[in-house]
Amino acid sequence: MMLAEKEGLAGELISFLAGQADLRRDWVVYNSDQLISGSWDLHCFSGQFSAAEFARENQQIFDWHNAVPLPLLVQDLKKIEYEQKNIDMNRNSLENFRAEAAALKVPQGMITLAEGMMEQGIEKFTVKGQVPADVGMMDISIHMKKSGQSDYYYLNRFDIAQSKAKPLEKDHQYLVVSPNEPGKIPENLLRKFDSAVQAMDYFREQKGVSELATGKATDKDLQYRDTLATMKDGKIDYVKKEFQQTFYSPVLRNSHYIDRGKGFTVEQAANMLQGRAVFREDMVSRAGEQYKAWSVYQFDQPKDRYGNYTMKQFGEGYGFDLKKQLSEYNIKDIDKTETVEKLASDIQNGNKPPVTVIGPDGEEKRLRVEAVPRYTNLNFFELNGKPVKREELKKEQGSEQTLGHASGKEKSQKREKNKEQESSLSL
16 A cells, blocks of 8 residues: 555544444455545445455556455554654654754764664664864764654763873874784784774773774784883783873863753863853753853862763853953954954854954954953963963053953952852753
């Protein structure tokens, strides 16, 4: 039986046949070589003989009519209806995931991998990827889970992590080499990683003899790998001097939970892990009230019970006005609406966007700028990361603009006395 592509058609036909059953019609004839597009394509009869006679009279070479018991056809239609609902649900699940993942700025490669696993019906899975950091790359893991009541998938959490590892050379990877069982081919088991964090985690999990290295994973190049650490009998017995700080320094890690597609984006979380503040307009309090605030990780405070950094927040009452701060500096084209809007958006996401600033000597210079809501001001840096004195970049201001105004730090110290204007919470 073939149904035309019409939403809810199977349900309509089931309802029609229920009405026919009430009229004591228990056999149905339909053309099996044509699409059924409505109840008019079903012919119901009160007995098998009448149905079979109708089917015979309408039989043609390329037109085969089937006479079947009405309950059997209803059963087939219910199966089609169930499968169609699942198809629609899966399609909606995919579409919603794509929209949520794009809004959360999940890398497209990770989205594609997740879609493939969703289409396979895997109950619960994790997709790993990377995004650029100020130095090197940052690891991202998204966690997907299927609903217990349907085939609908939810993105309920993503993790971020960063080590002190330097960027890899072109075409190089992290390699974990472990001997295979004697006589087995290949002689060595090889795992490849683009991520230093994942490679070190996997290396530390080994129980026998193992080696952590960098290099090209091809047969001819593997012999030239650079050994970073080795293990014997499950114990680390060597770490290369240049790699010791990376290997022994704690990896910065944090998790973010997603509520119906809402939460910090991957971009924002990555920037907070690098010590910068981000601004969101859709924060929700424990009481369910929406508010706006700048958020920063508190690296100097104990982590919460889930192993995440707590956050310090600076709400509207704290007094940090980003656009007003930007207008106080000699930033080129800052008086243009499109310039200030784009710049503000980049900074609110925790980025350090480049700007052209006119120095005291009148020359233009490319610098990077970031928000520091805690002290209600901005920081400027050379493109190589060297800090620049912000005072030298400010516009000349009249006495009425500066009179009676305390420095950003002094203002922040006064505001911090008011505990109602900022809050600490766990992610």
